[in-house]
Amino acid sequence: MGNSCVTGACSQGSNGSGTTFKWRIDGFSALLDKDEGWTNSSVFVIKGLNWYLKLNPRDRKSGDQNEYVTLNLVLTKVSEKSHTVAETTFKFLIYDQLHGKHHEEHQVSHNFQATSRFSGTSCMIPLATLKEQPSGFLVNDSCVFGVQFIKVVAVKGKHVLETLFVQKTSNISNGPQAYTWNIDDFFVLKNPSTSPEFQLCGHKWFITIYPSGSDSNGNYISLHLSMKDTLHKDSGILAETRIASIRGG
Numbered sequence: 001m002g003n004s005c006v007t008g009a010c011s012q013g014s015n016g017s018g019t020t021f022k023w024r025i026d027g028f029s030a031l032l033d034k035d036e037g038w039t040n041s042s043v044f045v046i047k048g049l050n051w052y053l054k055l056n057p058r059d060r061k062s063g064d065q066n067e068y069v070t071l072n073l074v075l076t077k078v079s080e081k082s083h084t085v086a087e088t089t090f091k092f093l094i095y096d097q098l099h100g101k102h103h104e105e106h107q108v109s110h111n112f113q114a115t116s117r118f119s120g121t122s123c124m125i126p127l128a129t130l131k132e133q134p135s136g137f138l139v140n141d142s143c144v145f146g147v148q149f150i151k152v153v154a155v156k157g158k159h160v161l162e163t164l165f166v167q168k169t170s171n172i173s174n175g176p177q178a179y180t181w182n183i184d185d186f187f188v189l190k191n192p193s194t195s196p197e198f199q200l201c202g203h204k205w206f207i208t209i210y211p212s213g214s215d216s217n218g219n220y221i222s223l224h225l226s227m228k229d230t231l232h233k234d235s236g237i238l239a240e241t242r243i244a245s246i247r248g249g
Helices: 028-034 127-131
Strands: 005-012 021-028 044-045 049-059 068-076 086-097 101-105 107-110 122-126 144-156 198-200 201-209 222-226
Touching: 005 049, 021 028, 021 086, 049 144, 049 198, 068 127, 068 144, 086 122, 122 127, 122 144, 122 222
Parallel strands: none
Antiparallel strands: 005 021, 021 144, 044 049, 049 068, 068 122, 086 101, 086 107, 086 144, 198 201, 201 222
C-alpha cells in the first residue's frame, strides 16, 4: 500500500466575503486502498472559528450500489455553556486541475452549535467519475477538494431552550419489539459496517458496528443504533433500547 499526504490552505477574496479552504490529497489511491471510511483534514480557522473537513472516498447512498466521494464540514468542539451559534452558508468544491475549473455542490446553510457541529454528508461526485482521465479531478494520483464559505456569522444565543414532549403513539405495541442481525463472517467486517435497514415501532432503523471499536483503544466492539427516518428539525424520538449479542449454539 502506498502513502497519502494531505495538505490544506486558506484563501480569502479581496472583499473579505468569500473565504475558501483547499484540501490537497496526494496519493489518493492509497486512501482508497485503506478503505477505512472517513479521513479528516487539518483544522483551519475561518472567521475566528476552528473547522475541519471529513472525506469518505467510498460512500454509498441508500439503495444505490455506486460509490461516491463525499464531504462533511465540522465545527470543532465548542463549549455548550458558550451558546455560540455560527450561522453559515457554504459550498463544497472539487477542482479540475487540468482545466482550471471546479465542480461545486448546491449552496448549503447550516447553524453550527455545540449540539450540531456536523453539516451533514454531501454526496459530491461518483468515484467512477472522479477517476475518469479526461475530467482532471484526479491528476498524478492527486485530488483537490475545498469548501467556500459564503457567510459566517457567529452570534450568542440569548435564550437556550429545549423541550422534550413524550407522546405514546398508537403504532407502538405494548410489548418490546426486536430485530436480530445475523452476521455470517464477523472477521471480514469493515470498521465500521452497517446492518440492513429494518422497521420497528413505526420507524426505520439501522445498526452500526465497529469491530475494532469506535475510539483509538481497539479493545472493544462498539454498536450504535441510528434512525433512518427524517424528522422535523424541532422534533425528536425518545426510544428505550437494549443492544445485546447472542451466542450461537
